[in-house]
Amino acid sequence: MSPLIHTLRALTVAACTLALVAPATVARAEPSPAELTRRIEKSSAELERVVEAHNELREKIKDNRAAVSRLRKQIGPLEQQAAQSRADVGEMAATAYKTGNLGAVDALMHADDPASVLDRLGTLDHLTRQRQASIASYTADQQQLLDQKTRLDVTLSQQAARSKELSTTKQRIERDLAKLYEMRRQAYGRATERPASRANSADDAPAVSGQAGAAVRYAYGALGKPYAWGQDGPNGYDCSGLTSAAWRAAGKQLPHNTKMQWGVVSHISRSQLRPGDLVFYRSLGHVAIYVGDGQVIHAPTFGRNVEKRSVDLMPPYGYGRVR
Template sequence: MPSLRNLLRTMALAGMSAALIAPTAVAHAEPSPADLTRQIETSSAELERVVESYNKLTEEIRTNKAAAARLQARIGPLEQQVEQSRADVAELATTAYKNGGLRTADAFLRPGGSAALLDRLSTIDQLTRKRQESISGFTANQRRLIDEKSRLDATLARQAAQARQLAAGKRQIESDLAELYELRRQAYGAATERPAPKPAAVEAANVPAVAGDAGTAVRYAFGAVGKPYVWAADGPNGYDCSGLTSAAWRAAGRSLPHNVRMQWGVVAHIGRSELRPGDLIFYSGLGHVALYVGDGQVIDAPSAGRNVLKRGMNMMSIQGYGRVR
């Protein structure tokens, strides 16, 4: 027995020693809801920058395509004019030869002889030169337009390649967001915000009485409250930030590009004290835009996973203020 007790005592001491010297397992705390929210906001802000770059390229491509179409519309008739002038010259020469007495023997036997032939040749030469000058002018203009269109085509090809690169970047960010949304689902029970019942109808009672085009834009924005953020969208079922402001002012008959920086470039810049409903407020180094609706409030499409809402205008760093011309 004593020997068994000694063995058990030895084993117990060995077990205690092993427990003391064994490495302690590190406990990893699950991210808190606040941590998850910060991660989602960071990724959403990154996605918004990519989306706005994509929007800018889309606007530029649309503008260049329209310019190329206008050039092509001018080139087509010009080509017809060139071909017609060439045909006229050929017909003039043929007619002069057949009916104008330009055959050498005929010409010498007719009254006036060689002198009359020289006069007719001189007239034909002058007409031909005028036609050739017209052809040269048409050809020069045609060449200039074709060169310009070639430059536009090269620009469009380059921008299309850039758009594909941006789309690839967007897919990567959306993949990252999908993982964060899964964490958010675990933390909050939903990956995206659930809109309140009939939010636009509820907000309709709060629409300020604003006259003119600005009033139309403000009413449109109130009608969008509760609709989801959708990247590169400008309604009617979803919006990104610049898509909402461009759609609101489009309803008022004004054209705004679907890009924050481009919108900043076309509005009249005003001071904070001059703000009135319908004006635009630009944020975060021109990374976000919202529509001012009065009383210190804006309506905007915040970020991926959220819905259009009305909130205080000071929700982030303000870059400047703009009025649609």
């Protein structure tokens, strides 16, 4: 066999060996626009649930702060009341020590006549009842003060735990939001929608009377403003932030959380819907305000702007009327 043939065979074997041992390079296709959109919608829905949990924590922290303030205001007078009771009992004890107790035997032995005996016994009974009442009042005041201080300690402990959880949740949202915005850049060329023209949009609101009309006009005025998680205006909103801001403009206070809003509204049927009512979605993960003619205004999700859509933009969970 010629040297040329030996060389060719050696090269062939070497090439086959390299093909077997070399790591395979897998060609990865970029996700299609449709696949990116699906991922964005799924991530947005999941992240919105986290945002609403964050909003619920903030509402509970606000309630806790109000409870702490109330308890501290109550504890001040209770401390004064308990101190006064303590002083009264202390004075009573000191007097008894200095003068000796008035006893029934003493009343009988030093009496000049039967009428005096009855008077002394009556006085004894009155003083005994007074002392018992003072001691009972002292005990009750001390216990009430102790109970209020215990409630305050528990409330402050809850506050600290919720504040820590709030910080953790916020970090998660910001981390996941960065990933979501990167997906939006890949799919749409930018992380957020362009600001929409919203000049005089409140003037486009239908004529609705009363507080509901004020809420609807506010919602129209928010059209085109960006979704901003945890915000209730005036420059951006998340879903429950928009509905709470709209009704705040109408003089009603709603918690900045979808689930809590569901808990304070009157539940109605779809046939009863009228402008100003709230429409809930995604098992209380999203909320919009009904503006009439089968339309709602809502803050949709991250990277999007406040918009007007059909009430059936997704399957409704339920309907509520602000009380």
